[in-house]
Amino acid sequence: xxxxxxxxxxxxxxxxxxxxxxxxxxxxxxxxxxxxxxxxxxxxxxxxxxxxxxxxxxxxxxxxxxxxxxxxxxxxxxxxxxxxxxxxxxxxxxxxxxxxxxxxxxxxxxxxxxxxxxxxxxxxxxxxxxxxxxxxxxxxxxxxxxxxxxxxxxxxxxxxxxxxxxxxxxxxxxxxxxxxxxxxxxxxxxxxxxxxxxxxxxxxxxxxxxxxxxxxxxxxxxxxxxxxxxxxxxxxxxxxxxxxxxxxxxxxxxxxxxxxxxxxxxxxxxxxxxxxxxxxxxxxxxxxxxxxxxxxxxxxxxxxxxxxxxxxxxxxxxxxxxxxxxxxxxxxxxxxxxxxxxxxxxxxxxxx
Amino acid sequence: xxxxxxxxxxxxxxxxxxxxxxxxxxxxxxxxxxxxxxxxxxxxxxxxxxxxxxxxxxxxxxxxxxxxxxxxxxxxxxxxxxxxxxxxxxxxxxxxxxxxxxxxxxxxxxxxxxxxxxxxxxxxxxxxxxxxxxxxxxxxxxxxxxxxxxxxxxxxxxxxxxxxxxxxxxxxxxxxxxxxxxxxxxxxxxxxxxxxxxxxxxxxxxxxxxxxxxxxxxxxxxxxxxxxxxxxxxxxxxxxxxxxxxxxxxxxxxxxxxxxxxxxxxxxxxxxxxxxxxxxxxxxxxxxxxxxxxxxxxxxxxxxxxxxxxxxxxxxxxxxxxxxxxxxxxxxxxxxxxxxxxxxxxxxxxxxxxxxxxxxxxxxxxxxxxxxxxxxxxxxxxxxxxxxx
Ligand SMILES: Cc1cc2nc3c(=O)[nH]c(=O)nc-3n(C[C@H](O)[C@H](O)[C@H](O)COP(=O)(O)OP(=O)(O)OC[C@H]3O[C@@H](n4cnc5c(N)ncnc54)[C@H](O)[C@@H]3O)c2cc1C
Numbered sequence: 001x002x003x004x005x006x007x008x009x010x011x012x013x014x015x016x017x018x019x020x021x022x023x024x025x026x027x028x029x030x031x032x033x034x035x036x037x038x039x040x041x042x043x044x045x046x047x048x049x050x051x052x053x054x055x056x057x058x059x060x061x062x063x064x065x066x067x068x069x070x071x072x073x074x075x076x077x078x079x080x081x082x083x084x085x086x087x088x089x090x091x092x093x094x095x096x097x098x099x100x101x102x103x104x105x106x107x108x109x110x111x112x113x114x115x116x117x118x119x120x121x122x123x124x125x126x127x128x129x130x131x132x133x134x135x136x137x138x139x140x141x142x143x144x145x146x147x148x149x150x151x152x153x154x155x156x157x158x159x160x161x162x163x164x165x166x167x168x169x170x171x172x173x174x175x176x177x178x179x180x181x182x183x184x185x186x187x188x189x190x191x192x193x194x195x196x197x198x199x200x201x202x203x204x205x206x207x208x209x210x211x212x213x214x215x216x217x218x219x220x221x222x223x224x225x226x227x228x229x230x231x232x233x234x235x236x237x238x239x240x241x242x243x244x245x246x247x248x249x250x251x252x253x254x255x256x257x258x259x260x261x262x263x264x265x266x267x268x269x270x271x272x273x274x275x276x277x278x279x280x281x282x283x284x285x286x287x288x289x290x291x292x293x294x295x296x297x298x299x300x301x302x303x304x305x306x307x308x309x310x311x312x313x314x315x316x317x318x319x320x321x322x323x324x325x326x327x328x329x330x331x332x333x334x335x336x337x338x339x340x341x342x343x344x345x346x347x348x349x350x351x352x
Numbered sequence: 353x354x355x356x357x358x359x360x361x362x363x364x365x366x367x368x369x370x371x372x373x374x375x376x377x378x379x380x381x382x383x384x385x386x387x388x389x390x391x392x393x394x395x396x397x398x399x400x401x402x403x404x405x406x407x408x409x410x411x412x413x414x415x416x417x418x419x420x421x422x423x424x425x426x427x428x429x430x431x432x433x434x435x436x437x438x439x440x441x442x443x444x445x446x447x448x449x450x451x452x453x454x455x456x457x458x459x460x461x462x463x464x465x466x467x468x469x470x471x472x473x474x475x476x477x478x479x480x481x482x483x484x485x486x487x488x489x490x491x492x493x494x495x496x497x498x499x500x501x502x503x504x505x506x507x508x509x510x511x512x513x514x515x516x517x518x519x520x521x522x523x524x525x526x527x528x529x530x531x532x533x534x535x536x537x538x539x540x541x542x543x544x545x546x547x548x549x550x551x552x553x554x555x556x557x558x559x560x561x562x563x564x565x566x567x568x569x570x571x572x573x574x575x576x577x578x579x580x581x582x583x584x585x586x587x588x589x590x591x592x593x594x595x596x597x598x599x600x601x602x603x604x605x606x607x608x609x610x611x612x613x614x615x616x617x618x619x620x621x622x623x624x625x626x627x628x629x630x631x632x633x634x635x636x637x638x639x640x641x642x643x644x645x646x647x648x649x650x651x652x653x654x655x656x657x658x659x660x661x662x663x664x665x666x667x668x669x670x671x672x673x674x675x676x677x678x679x680x681x682x683x684x685x686x687x688x689x690x691x692x693x694x695x696x697x698x699x700x701x702x703x704x705x706x707x708x709x710x711x712x713x714x715x716x717x718x719x720x721x722x723x724x725x726x727x728x729x730x731x732x733x734x735x736x737x738x739x740x741x
Contacts (some may be wrong), residue, residue: 003648134679221739245729260355338636346647
């Protein structure tokens with residue numbers, strides 16, 4: 001029993017953080033926001049050069065074969081820097097789905113190799129999300145027709161942009177017609193793939209929300225230490241302190257929930273759905289509180305376009321309902337704990 | 353990360369489970385806030401001790417079993433999962449105990465710890481004074497060293513001392529340098545409560561019982577061998593105790609997970625009534641998510657401790673989290689029980705309501721004792737986030 005990360009995992013996280021600190025600075029985010037596509041080929045290229053697109057791809061397809069636990073760390077960094085790229089959708093969520101296909105299905109090996117080298121953008125149209133993120137710049141879309149999974153080239157779908165308040169999110173309504181040529185799984189196996197994909201998408205959003213919460217807390221701590229009123233830093237006022245202490249507490253108790261969920265996914269545990277939904281709820285609440293208290297302690301500055309806080313708040317507001325809103329996730333938790341014979345209480349945190 | 357228990361850990365769980373199944377009291381013990389219940393709990397503690405289960409994390413030589421913290425969490429899960437009695441001597445065992453292990457002399461450890469583990473000695477805490485609550489550094493009770501250096505002479509008053517009406521010993525802070533102020537010049541002493549000059553006046557708590565007491569010291573002689581840590585270093589020693597208290601030991605997750613399980617059962621049995629207020633279902637779900645989060649955090653912390661980390665100011669997030677969670681769970685139970693919630697154990701129709709009521713009353717104190725939650729928020733802001741004083 002060891003519920004901690006290895007030194008290697010922590011070093012990896014450090015490295016990702018250092019990389020994104022320079023590659024995804026807030027000024028850069030703002031520049032990319034202004035572009036039509038909202039995406040930077042340059043950034044994607046750098047990310048690929050770091051090997052970050054290859055994390056989940058199996059080793060025999062040119063990847064690093066890392067599991068969901070590594071992504072629990074990685075996605076926090078993606079959230080912390082609010083990167084304007086749907087990296088996790090392709091490199092984690094789509095890679096997971098494609099890896100789970102039987103060898104030789106469609107272009108499985110080619111797609112995986114291209115994910116690893118960063119030369120393909122894949123959008124995931126899971127039915128839980130009414131709109132598809134990054135459908136427009138995608139090369140390939142994974143789309144649902146009931147239980148069936150289709151891998152549809154971008155040219156074969158119609159895409160209508162639905163702008164989000166978070167300019168880094170590029171959402172679209174996708175219209176398409178299922179065809180046998182694009183079918184990659186259906187029936188029981190399609191259903192299972194979509195279920196796993198849902199959990200990965202949720203975990204990815206949860207990790208990003210937690211990273212966003214930490215970023216907003218850090219920005220707020222910096223701000224209140226430097227802004228003075230009544231002759232002293234506003235961070236010395238107790239009401240301000242308590243706002244931020246509450247955010248720190250929420251974050252502290254969301255982290256291990258995220259890690260437990262990642263482990264449950266990586267090990268295919270039967271109770272993974274509830275663990276993953278719990279993570280989404282905990283991380284979403286931390287992020288929303290960090291936004292609410294963050295803007296409050298920034299005063300009017302927090303309400304401006306100019307101050308960076310807005311970029312992180314908007315991402316947090318958006319992601320909270322991505323991959324299932326709170327009602328969806330509460331229902332999944334309720335299903336698990338209210339069912340007859342549920343394994344609850346002391347001694348069931350790790351064993352069912 | 354490896355979330356499987358080892359065969360040894362599993363065997364330990366089985367052993368504890370089997371022992372509890374065979375030895376749990378058939379009838380619930382009386383409240384430990386009464387003399388009768390206190391003594392019943394002392395007997396129960398003795399039984400645990402004889403099975404070497406009272407202080408599993410202490411070394412064997414001190415009456416423990418040398419378990420690591422994971423095994424301790426397992427013990428707690430089995431203990432609370434079985435609905436076993438509350439631990440009457442935990443202020444001694446969980447707060448003073450670790451302090452003695454860190455700061456005590458060998459002689460003190462041998463003298464105090466085994467008798468503490470067996471609950472032959474029951475301990476009360478003596479920090480608060482009428483004018484020193486949250487501001488503990490304002491204490492004025494004095495302990496002046498005698499001219500021959502053999503003993504302290506203690507004068508002053510402590511208050512809110514949990515179950516001191518029934519306890520045998522008190523540990524706490526006294527001002528040993530009369531010219532000192534605030535955190536300086538304090539010494540940490542162990543005082544026998546039957547010493548001449550000690551007067552104990554019970555204070556009735558919200559539940560009508562003598563849950564705590566005020567203690568008056570009138571020229572009480574305390575041997576110098578009863579000082580824990582160096583003269584004048586009491587604050588430093590006491591802060592270590594406060595750390596243990598807010599941190600892991602005092603409130604292991606299992607106790608709250610047990611409450612959450614009972615709450616889910618209560619909700620399921622009363623769904624028709626409860627679901628008229630949709631926020632109740634939410635609160636029941638949060639009982640599970642909250643207690644799981646707390647348990648996960650404990651396992652994460654224990655794992656980090658095993659790798660050499662130390663618990664810092666984040667211990668204060670624990671205190672806020674468990675106390676607010678416990679309160680919320682009991683509030684939810686009261687809302688489900690509706691018109692029955694107010695019934696005491698004497699009411700023929702109270703059924704399980706009385707137990708929830710007891711818990712509800714005690715949960716009111718959680719955000720107050722062990723350093724109020726406002727004080728914890730100050731600590732988090734200043735020491736964890738580095739905000740200015
Ligand atoms: C059930 C129970 C058991 C207890 N057992 C013991 C025991 O065994 N031994 C012992 O020594 N003590 C014990 N206590 C006492 C406990 O430690 C004190 O109640 C606690 O430290 C608060 O002190 P106070 O009651 O004087 O409240 P005060 O310090 O007067 O506080 C009143 C209110 O003011 C707030 N406040 C005070 N200072 C600040 C500040 N700087 N910033 C923001 N808010 C502030 C507090 O948070 C609180 O809300 C117990 C208390 C309870 C309820």
